[in-house]
Amino acid sequence: MKKYKYVLFDLDHTLWDFEKNSTLVLEQLFTTHKLHQLGNDLSFERFIEEYTKVNHQLWQLYNKDEISKEELRDSRFEKVLTNLGVEPDRIPQGLGLQYLEKSPHMPHVFPNTYETLDYLKGRYPMAIVTNGFEEVQHIKMASSKLTDYFKYVVTSELAGYKKPHKGIFNHTLELLGATAEECIMIGDSFESDIEGAKKAKIDHVYFNPNKIKHRKKIQHEIHNLIELKELL
Structure with a gap:
């Protein structure tokens, strides 16, 4: 060598x-904001699966300089929940900010x-x-x-x-x-x-x-x- x-x-x-730390924070947000009530069969499993896919797509765009940091941060949860059939006006405000406040403090x-x-x-x-x-x-x-x-x-x-x-x-x-x-x-x-x-x-x-x-x-x-x- x-x-x-x-x-x-x-x-x-x-x-x-990242996956473990992010999942724990997303589970907290899902429970706190009762996101399961926003759509039929909106389980945490479906939520985390869609989040993982959307987040990966957005990071690819960010790494190619096709979207800004602010666009990545601000659009994640709206895209995820909209893709899962939730009406935009029912999406809780501040999900992205709360995620950013909590996730960096996870230790795993x-x-x-x-x-x-x-x-x-x-x-x-x-x-x-x-x-x-x-x-x-x-x-x-x-x-x-x-x-x-x-x-x-x-x-x-x-x-x-x-x-x-x-x-x-x-x-x-x-x-x-x-x-x-x-x-x-x-x-x-x-x-x-x-x-x-x-x-x-x-x-x-x-x-x-x-x-x-x-x-x-x-x-x-x-x-x-x-x-x-x-x-x-």
Whole structure:
């Protein structure tokens, strides 16, 4: 295995367990606002399924600069509930804001996150490279006790470029005083993490905890973060 000097991580879906944290907050909102009363057979299962689909679609548009941060935030719940047959005037006000206030404070990370980071911290300076919003990433990291592991948290808003643009990676390299050859990137997204690392000529590890089958050409793949101890 090639010797590296620096390790880069994505945050959401890689260290911070977005699905688990988000689902818990969405369940609170669903119960508090009695959303099941807004439509026939409007179960939490249908709600979370539709939310997951819509949120993914909106983030893809945001990462391509086709919608703004405000459009992503403000339209999520309206699109979800409208798609589920709820009349717009029956949709509770403030769902998006309440979600944003609650979700960054959720603490859940993927299995073996701390053990893996404890191992890596003494060996490599590390940085987060994320397209997540600047104002919430530090809250997420503090809430999940990740802050002390990382020298830098580089957001797309801070760098001026979104993954997969190589600009966000080059900005991270400048902060670290590193070259691309000295770094390796770990992330869950082919579109942003892996393709971005390739564009920046940085080696990469695809984190695939659900063991999703694919035919992508990648350098390394892991299903549990603890496997990084064998790679690094």
